[in-house]
Amino acid sequence: RANAIPVAEFAFSQILLGLKGFFRNNRILRETRRFSAEGAGPGAYGEEVALLGAGAISTRLQEMLARCDVKVTVMPSRPERRTVTLDELFRRAFVISNHLPDRADNKRTITRAHFESMRPGAVFINTGRGGQVDEEAMLDVMAARPDLTALIDVTEPEPPASSSRLYTLPNVCLTGHIAGSWNDEVHRMADWVIADLERCLAGEPMRNLVTESMLLTS
Template sequence: MKIYIPEPIAEAGEKYLEFQGYEIFRGSGQTDRESLIRDIAECDAMILRTAKMDEEVLEDGKKLRIVARHGAGYDNLDVKAAKERGIITTYSPDTTALSVAEMTITLLLMLAKKVKRMETELRKDNFSYKFSHKGMDVSGKTLGIIGLGKIGKMVAKKAAIGLDMKVISYIPRPEGKEIPEYIKAVPLEQLLKESDFISLHVPGGAKNQNLIGKKELEQMKESAFLLNLSRGGVVNESEFAEAVRKKQIAGGALDVFAKEPPEITDDIFKLENVILTPHIGSNTEECMERIAMDVAKDVDLVLSGEDPRHPIRQ
C-alpha cells in the first residue's frame, strides 16, 4: 500500500512505515491544489503537514482510508468532508506540549529581559544601551494563561514552580476539571487587568478567531506583554500592532499568524517590542520525531484494519 507524504517528516516515521511494508510516495513534492489532486489519486493514506486538504482534494482520494495530521492542530483539514467519504482522520495531540511550553517560556523571558533589543543594539556597537533600558525579573509577576489544555498546564507548571510566578487562568467551564493548586481560575476580565504576561494556548477554528482584539487589549496593563503560540487568527494582528504602537501594552511575541507565511511588510514587522518567530513552537528534532512516529503508528493501525489511537472527533 502507498503512503502519500508530500512534505518530509522525521526519518524515524518513514523508516517505521517502510519496515511495515508500505511504499512511501512523495508525488511531485508540491502542495498546491492541482498537485495534491493529481498525486493523491492512487494513495491509501496521507500524512498531512501544512497543505490544505479541502473537499475538492479529498474527493480525488478515491483509495484514501486515512489522513493523519502531523501535529496537534487540524485547521487545514476538512474533517467533515473526510468523514462523509469514509476517510478516517487522526492527529497527534500529545507530542507537542513539551516543546511549545519550552518555547513559550523562552519568549516570555526574552521579552522580560529585552534580549532582542539588547542584542540588536550591541551589534550596532551600542554597549551602553543597557544603562538606560533595563529588563525585569519575572519572579512574583503574574502570568495569565488562556487555554488550560496540555500545553497551558505545562507552561503554568514551568512558570509557577520553575520561575516563581503567580499563575492565573481563564477557564470558561471549570466545573469538574483538575486544576493544579498553583493555578487560580479567574474571569477573563480579571485576567486581562491583572496579568503582566498573557499567554494563549487555545484551539484554532472560527470559535476563537479574534479572541484577543481591541476590546481585550484595552483592558491590559500598559506594562503587559501578550504571547500567542496557539493558532493564527486568535489575535487580531492589526489591532495588536496598533495597541503596541500606541503603548497601550508593552509588546509581545507571536509564533503564529493568520496568514502563513505572513507578509513582512505588515505593520507588525515594524515594531521593536514584538518578537516574531515562524511557527516554530514545536520545531525541535525531538518533537518532530515524536510526531512522525505517532502518526505513522496510526496510519499502520488503520491500514491493518484496526482503530487509530488518536482519531479526530467532532
Template sequence: MLSSPRSPRPRAAVVLGPALRHDVFGPAGWAGLTEVADVVAECEDGRALSLHPRRHEAEVLITSWGMPRLTEDLLRELPSLRTVVHAAGSIRRLISEAVWARDIVVVSAADANNEPVAEYVYAQTVLALKDVHRRAHRIKSEKGLPPLDGIPGIYGQPVGLVSFGSTARKVAARLRHLETEVLAWDPHVPSDALRRLDVTPVTDLRELFARAGVLSIHAPLIPGQTEKLVTGDLLRRLPHGATLINTARGAVLDEDALTDVLRERPDLYAVLDVTTREPLPPESPLYALPNVMLTGHVAGTVSAERRAMGRLVVEELRRIAAGLPPVHAVSAHASLLRA
C-alpha cells in the same frame, strides 16, 4: 483488536514524505515501527494512498502534517481502517465527521509535539521578565546601555494563560520553580482542577489581561467561537510593560487591533510565533513595529525534535498490537478543545 490469525501485527499505511519521515522516525524509529506493524503501504501523499493497490488492507493509518482531510470519499478507499495515528499536533484539519461516524480511533502525538512549545513559551517568558526583547532593541537603536530600573525580574511575577490545555499545563509546571503566580482562564476546566495544580482560576478574560505581566495564548481556533477572541479592548488592559506571547493560532488574535494597540502602547511587546496569514503579506505593519518579534512557527517541533512524536507513535502501535487501548486517543469533543 486489530490483529488476525494471518498477521499478528496491525497492517499499516504510512503517509509521509521522505523528509518528514526522516524527521519523525529516523532509521531507528522506522525500524521500531516496522517491528510492531506490518507496513502494507508507504505513500508520500493522500492521492498516492487512494491509488495504492494494498490500501484496502490498512487497519492503521499513520499520518503527519500535509495529509489531506479524511473525507468520506477517502475513507471509502480504506474499508479496513480502525485507527488513525497522527504524528503531529492538532487533528482538526485532518479528521472529518465521517471518521467519528465510523467509530475510528484517533490518536494524536500532540503531547510530544507540545513539549518544545512549552519550552519556547517558558524561555520567552523569562526573556520578557528580564526585559530582554525591548532592551536588545534599545541597545542597538540608542547605541548605549539603558538603565536596569523597572525590570520586573523572573521570580514571583504574574503570568496569564488563555486556555489551559496540554501545552499550558506544561508551561505552568515549568514556571512553578520561579514562584510564578500562574493565572488561567479556561471555561472548560473547573476552577477546583486549576487550584489543585497551584494555578489561580480567572473567570473573566478582562481580569486576566489586566493582571498578567506576561500573557500567553493557548486557545484553539474554533470556527465561530474563538476567532478574534483576543480583542483590542483586552489588549489595552495589559499592564504597563507587559508582553503578549502567541503560539496557538494567529486568528485567535485580532491582528488589526493588535497593530493599533502596539502603536498606541510602545511599552507593550508581542512575541508572535503564529499569524493569521502565513507568511504575512509584505505590507503588514507587524514587520516594521519595533515592539513585535515574529518567529514563524519555530515553537513547534522542528528537525530532530520530531523524533519524540515518532517514539510516541511506535509506543501506541505496540499497545495496539498487544490489544490494548492507546494512551493518546482523542475524542470528537476533546478534538475541538486542542490548539
C-alpha cells in the same frame, strides 16, 4: 502531547525573558547605544503569568512554570470552566501567553481593548492561532505603545503580507510558526506514535489517545 512539548518549551523561554524585560531592554540598547537597565521587567519572583487555554500545551507549561516563583493563572477556553475573565488577565498579568484551541468560537477573542489595557511594559505571546487575535488592532496598539512587546509565532493570514507591520514594528518579534515540532523534535512525535502502536498491537492501553472530551474541555 508530543507536539505540546516544544511549544511549551518555546513559550517558557519567552515568558522568562519577558518577565526580565529582555526584549524591551534589548530594543532600548540598540536604539540609544547606551548601556543601561532601562526597560527591565519586574522579574519572575511573585509576578503573574496568564495562560489562555487549558489543553496539553498549557498543562505542560504549568508544570514547567511550577519550578519558578511565579503566579500562574489559567483561563480555560470554555466560559463555564473559567474563574477569571480575559479582561482581568490582560489588566493584571505581566505576561499573557495564548494557547487557546483552534475552534470557531475562539476567533477574534483577543481585541483592541485587551491590548490597550495591558500593564506598562507587559508582554503578549501568541503560539495559538493568528485568527484568535484582532491583528490590526493589536498592531495599532503596539505602534501607539512602544513599552509593550508582542511575540508572535502565528498569524492570519499565514504567512503575513509583505506589507504587514508585523515585519516592521520594533516591539513586535515575529517568528515563522516555529514553536511546534521541527527538525529533531519531529522524531519525538514519531517515537511516541510507534510506541503507542506497539502497545496497541500487544493489547495494552495506549498512553496518548486524543478523545473528543479532551478537545471540548481545554
